[in-house]
Amino acid sequence: MDYLDQMSASMGLKGMINIVVVLVFIGVSWWALQELKLEMMLRRPKSAQAKMLQILLSIALGYQIARFVIDYLEWSTWFSGMF
Numbered sequence: 001m002d003y004l005d006q007m008s009a010s011m012g013l014k015g016m017i018n019i020v021v022v023l024v025f026i027g028v029s030w031w032a033l034q035e036l037k038l039e040m041m042l043r044r045p046k047s048a049q050a051k052m053l054q055i056l057l058s059i060a061l062g063y064q065i066a067r068f069v070i071d072y073l074e075w076s077t078w079f080s081g082m083f
Contacts (some may be wrong), residue, residue: 025062
């Protein structure tokens with residue numbers, strides 16, 4: 001039973017780290033998208049819909065970058081089994 005508790009705690013920690021990484025990269029994406037001149041492509045750049053678009057773009061971009069980083073770190077741990 002001790003092994004199951006240890007594995008559960010490990011999975012919980014990994015889940016928490018993944019959530020933090022995703023939220024950090026969503027924030028970084030939001031910050032980076034602030035420099036993009038979306039008003040040139042939007043009819044009403046100050047509208048609620050324009051802000052929602054910016055939020056959705058931040059979430060989509062941040063999540064994809066975070067998944068790449070998380071996957072890359074996981075893949076790099078697989079190398080320890082080779083040597």
